[in-house]
Each structure stands twice: as structure tokens, then as C-alpha cells.
Amino acid sequence: MNTRRNFFKWLGVAGGAVAATSVSKVAMAALPEPVLQTKPDTMPPLLPNNGRPYNPVVTLNGWTLPWRMNNGVKEFHLVAEPVVREMAPGFKAHLWGYNGQSPGPTIEVVEGDRVRIFVTNKLGELTSIHWHGQRLPNGMDGVTGLNQPGIPPGKTFVYEFVARRPGTFMYHPHADEMVQMAMGMMGFWVTHPKNRNPLIDEVDRDFCFLLASYDIDPGSYTPKIMTMLDFNLWAWNSRIFPGIDSLNVRHMDKVRLRVGNLTMTNHPIHLHGHEFQVTGTDGGPTPKSTRRYEVTEDIAVGQMRQLEFLADEEGDWAFHCHKSHHTMNAMGHDVPTMIGVDHTGVASKINKLIPDYMVMGERGMKDMTEMEMPLPDNTAAMMTGQGPFGSVGMGGMFSVVKVRRDQKPGDYSDPGWFKHPPGTVAYEFTGSLPDPARFKSEGRSAMPVAKPTAQVEVQIRKPPGGHAGHH
Known part of the structure; x- marks a missing residue:
């Protein structure tokens, strides 16, 4: 008997392009076992064993x-x-996600696959899933x-459609x-x-990840969902x-991100x-005529x-967002600039009242990475991470692409720090x-500023009748 016909018989609806619908008790008995993952490590690729x-x-x-x-x-x-979700060692956040993690697990299929996704809601409010960028029946758009x-809450719905075009979604x-996206619901x-x-x-290594942002006060666990920017x-x-x-690749691998x-x-x-x-957007692969380095x-x-x-340069190469505030953690944006201010006298007096007080920002912020500054429990340091030459002084959206000649094909393990020749x-x-060498022409402007020969006094005459007479 036709499986698709059976599927809709379970649901008690007719037709092929239907809205995602709650699952009957008969269908619930046939649910795939949910697979959970709580470790924050990069897991090896899942090789398809069927399909x-x-x-x-x-x-x-x-x-x-x-x-x-x-x-x-x-x-x-x-x-x-x-x-x-452990966001960094020693720092955890209470988020919402899927199957034990935020973001949820990646779903991989092949163009033309018939796909059925059971979605069980264990939140305290209504939810749905939108399949961002997909071509599908309107009632499955979420x-x-x-x-x-x-x-x-407590119900399971089903989404079913054909993966009609290749790409990243x-x-x-x-x-x-x-609320739900601010709490980390995405995949x-x-x-x-x-x-x-x-x-x-064809590529040798294919990595994917989502950009996300949170506002979590130092010492707390839950994002502030009302934050806009x-x-x-x-x-x-x-x-x-x-x-x-880190993203670990073999020298001369072709890498997709x-x-x-x-x-x-x-x-x-x-x-x-x-x-x-x-080479691609969520609209599909880009025409080769539009591609540029x-x-x-x-x-x-x-x-x-x-x-x-093409990973043709060995080394440990930084990979990050280029907005400078996005490569820092738990940064307060209302702190005044104190560069060049001598805190010496003030700091000694404050230390008598607050023994753990530290001078901040007198010579820039990099010194913060070297300090063992006490922080509230469950707080990510603003800048941290140790490299082979000391503190990296970065946070947030920052990682390293490690290119090695001796990295074996299919090996994603961390090779350690690069040994520079x-x-x-x-x-x-x-x-x-x-x-320093000096130019003979230094000291004079090419176009001197003309100075007025006499002071000019501006005379103001108000119109009669006050402002009422203005048109």
C-alpha cells in the first residue's frame, strides 16, 4: 500500500499539500526515536548508511x-x-533549542529526497518550524x-515535503x-x-555554523530577550x-564554509x-560569472x-567577524574611556575600601587578558584564550583555521599549534x-590659510512685530 497515503490516513486529512498537523496516537507509536546530544564538541561527519x-x-x-x-x-x-549550552569552558547558558542543544542538529538530505520531520514541543508555549529558504507546499512553511x-506544548506535528533544490538552508x-530565536532556537x-x-x-572539507547573539548579564544564565541591538x-x-x-584541514584541501x-x-x-x-547563498549556487576573490x-x-x-598556506590562520566588538565577550558598552588617565592616587585610596579593585583601561584593554581578575560565577572573561605566544586577547566570533601538510584525509582532530619554520x-x-629622514619641504603648508585683516562685527536687525510677522 502507498506509504504516503497511509501517512495522511494516520492524520485524517486528504490531499498532498497540507498544513503540518498534530499526530494521532497510531502515528505516535511509529515515531522515530529522538536522538539527543549535550556535548558541545564538534562531532565527526555523519556518513550516510542508506539513501x-x-x-x-x-x-x-x-x-x-x-x-x-x-x-x-x-x-x-x-x-x-x-x-x-556550554558557551565556553566554565560558562553555561540556559537556552531553548532542539534535541539537547542550541543550535539544533544539522539536517542533511539529498536533492529529490522525500523528507518527513516529526517535531515534538516540550516548551511551555506554542511553537512551529519555518524551513528557511526551502521550496515546499505552503502549508509546510511553518x-x-x-x-x-x-x-x-506536549504535542507532535509532522512536516513532509520533497527537498527540491540543493543548497544551504x-x-x-x-x-x-x-523570544524563541533570542533563546537560541535555530538549526x-x-x-x-x-x-x-x-x-x-566537489570539496574535501565542508563546515557549517550559524551566527547568533545573546545578552546575558555577568553571573546570570538566561538571555535578556528584549535586547534589540x-x-x-x-x-x-x-x-x-x-x-x-578550530577548523582543522589538510594542506591543499578545497574547503567549503x-x-x-x-x-x-x-x-x-x-x-x-x-x-x-x-559560491552560494540561500537562493542557490551563484553563477560562476559573478564570483570574485x-x-x-x-x-x-x-x-x-x-x-x-584552497588551503594552500600552512599555519594557524585567524577566522573571525571583523566588527571589533564582536570579538569580545561580556563587554559593557557604557564604560568611559580611561586611556591616559593616571589612576595611581585614586586606586590606592579605593583599595582601602575595595581590596580587589583593579585599574581598567588606563593603557587600553589588552592588560585585562593577563589579570586574574575575580569574576562572578558563570561569567565569560571579556578577552581570553591562550596561544603559543601568550594571550590571544580575543573573544566572541573568533576561531582558527589550522592548515597542516600531515593532516590525514578525513581527520578533523586538532593538530596543535603550528611549528613555524x-x-x-x-x-x-x-x-x-x-x-628619521626629514623632507626639506616640511614645515610649510602648500596653501596657507588667509587671515582676516580686520575684525568684523555682525549687526542683527529684528523684524518689527516679533516672530508673528515671519512667513
């Missing part, structure tokens, strides 16, 4: 959701629920009230969106091409540096040491960018400095 083969992605500090085949349909089970009723709620979706596509190249934590897959894993933005602002994503091309790509809100580069590291100059 069409493909080269799987690696989700940075995340994982891919397993599926089961049911008469030719790929079935997944997502559970919307409160989660505890906008609460417009395309479907919201999924009530996202999923997130369209129900109480301001990645990758549809691999069914056959060889002239616009989609002034966030203090900028994250990749709800992790902040030094909690973001899939980055989606679900924050409240744009992010110029910058890669050191290499040039990349923008870049080192920074600005990703706006709600957009996805697919970047590809002799003579290739910047060093201190200890010789004598020559006097």
Missing part, C-alpha cells in the same frame, strides 16, 4: 541528526525543549496562524519569534546535489571564543592568509553565504635606530 551517498558536512561545535528510512522517506525527529496552527520558529539544513552540478564543486555575547553555533573549535546569520545585525566574516569565493564577506540578517577556498616569526629589533 543516496554524499560528502557530509561538519557542524562546528555541533552534529548531524540521524534519520531512518521508512518506505523511501527520510524521517527525522526534532524535539523543541529548554537546553543548557508560519504560525498563517500556514498552520501553532504546535501546543536554516530552520527556526515562526511563533513568538522574538542548519543542507541539501546535497543528487547528481553532478556544474555550479557545485546591544548584545554582549556574539557566538558561532552558540559558542564564544575560546569555546569555538557555510555560514548563516540569525542575529540582529550584519557580520563581515574575515579569513586570514587565503582568498575565498562566494575576497577575504571578507558581509553576511546580512537572515542570509546564508557559502565560501570556498626558522626565520618566519616576527621578532624584536635590538639594534640602534637611525635618525
Whole structure:
């Protein structure tokens, strides 16, 4: 008997393009077992053991959701629920997510796959899932009230559609969106091409992650959902540096980076040491005639960018958002600038009242990374992370692409710090400095400013009748 017909018989509805509908007790007995993951590590790629083969992605500090085949349909089970996400070592946040984590697991399918996703709501309010960028029946688009009723707490709904085109997509709620997305409800979706596509190249390594932002007060656990712009934590897959894993690749690998933005602002994503091309968006692969080499790509809100580069330079290369405040953690934005202010006398007096008081910002903020400054429990340091030459002095949206000749194909383990060949590291100059050369033309402006010969006194005459006479 036709499986699709059985599926809709379970639901008690007719037709193929229907709204996501609550599941009957009969169907509940056939639910795929939900798979949970709570570790914040980058999990190995999930090689497909059935269905069409493909080269799987690696989700940075995340994982891919397993599926089961049911008469030719790929079935997944997502559970919307409160989660505890370790954003960096020693710092955890109480978020909302899917299957134990925020973001939820990546869903990987192949172009042409029939897909069925069971969504169970373990939150305290209605939710739904919008499949961002997908072509699908209107009743499966996931906008609460417009395309479907919201999924009530404790209920399970089903979404079913065909993955019609290859590309990189996202999923997130369209129900109480301001709260639920601010709490971390989001995930990645990758549809691999069914056959060889002239616009989609084969790659050796394929990474994906989502940009997210949070406002969590020092010492607290839960994001402030009403914040619109002034966030203090900028994250990749709800992790902040030094909690973001490095991206470990083999020398001369072709590498693809899939980055989606679900924050409240744009992010110029910058890669050191290499040039990349923008080969895709959530609208699909880009025409080859439009591709250009870049080192920074600005990703706006709600957009996805697919970047590809050849890892032909060995080393540990920084990879980060180029907005300077987005590479810091738990930063207060109302702190006055104290550069150049001598705190000596004041600091000694304050220390008598507050023994742990520290001078901040007198010579810039980098000194903060060297201090053992006491912080409230569950607070991420503003700048941290130790490199081979000392404190990196970064936070937030920052990681490292590690390119190694001896990294084996398919090996994503951290190779440690790069061993620089002799003579290739910047060093201190200890010789004598020559006097600076001076130009003979220095000291005079090419176009001197003309000075008035006499003082001019401005006379003001008010119109009669006051302001009432103005037209």
C-alpha cells in the first residue's frame, strides 16, 4: 500500500499539500526515536548508511541528526525543549533549542529526497518550524496562524515535503519569534546535489555554523530577550571564543564554509592568509560569472553565504567577524574611556575600601587578558584564550583555521599549534635606530590659510512685530 497515503490516513486529512498537523496516537507509536546530544564538541561527519551517498558536512561545535528510512522517506525527529549550552569552558547558558542543544542538529538530505520531520514541543508555549529558504507546499512553511496552527506544548506535528533544490538552508520558529530565536532556537539544513552540478564543486572539507547573539548579564544564565541591538555575547553555533573549535584541514584541501546569520545585525566574516569565493547563498549556487576573490564577506540578517577556498598556506590562520566588538565577550558598552588617565592616587585610596579593585583601561584593554581578575560565577572573561605566544586577547566570533601538510584525509582532530619554520616569526629589533629622514619641504603648508585683516562685527536687525510677522 502507498506509504504516503497511509501517512495522511494516520492524520485524517486528504490531499498532498497540507498544513503540518498534530499526530494521532497510531502515528505516535511509529515515531522515530529522538536522538539527543549535550556535548558541545564538534562531532565527526555523519556518513550516510542508506539513501543516496554524499560528502557530509561538519557542524562546528555541533552534529548531524540521524534519520531512518521508512518506505523511501527520510524521517527525522526534532524535539523543541529548554537546553543548557556550554558557551565556553566554565560558562553555561540556559537556552531553548532542539534535541539537547542550541543550535539544533544539522539536517542533511539529498536533492529529490522525500523528507518527513516529526517535531515534538516540550516548551511551555506554542511553537512551529519555518524551513528557511526551502521550496515546499505552503502549508509546510511553518508560519504560525498563517500556514498552520501553532504546535501546543506536549504535542507532535509532522512536516513532509520533497527537498527540491540543493543548497544551504536554516530552520527556526515562526511563533513568538522574538523570544524563541533570542533563546537560541535555530538549526542548519543542507541539501546535497543528487547528481553532478556544474555550479557545485566537489570539496574535501565542508563546515557549517550559524551566527547568533545573546545578552546575558555577568553571573546570570538566561538571555535578556528584549535586547534589540546591544548584545554582549556574539557566538558561532552558540559558542564564544575560546569555546569555538578550530577548523582543522589538510594542506591543499578545497574547503567549503557555510555560514548563516540569525542575529540582529550584519557580520563581515574575515579569513586570514587565503582568498575565498562566494559560491552560494540561500537562493542557490551563484553563477560562476559573478564570483570574485575576497577575504571578507558581509553576511546580512537572515542570509546564508557559502565560501570556498584552497588551503594552500600552512599555519594557524585567524577566522573571525571583523566588527571589533564582536570579538569580545561580556563587554559593557557604557564604560568611559580611561586611556591616559593616571589612576595611581585614586586606586590606592579605593583599595582601602575595595581590596580587589583593579585599574581598567588606563593603557587600553589588552592588560585585562593577563589579570586574574575575580569574576562572578558563570561569567565569560571579556578577552581570553591562550596561544603559543601568550594571550590571544580575543573573544566572541573568533576561531582558527589550522592548515597542516600531515593532516590525514578525513581527520578533523586538532593538530596543535603550528611549528613555524626558522626565520618566519616576527621578532624584536635590538639594534640602534637611525635618525628619521626629514623632507626639506616640511614645515610649510602648500596653501596657507588667509587671515582676516580686520575684525568684523555682525549687526542683527529684528523684524518689527516679533516672530508673528515671519512667513
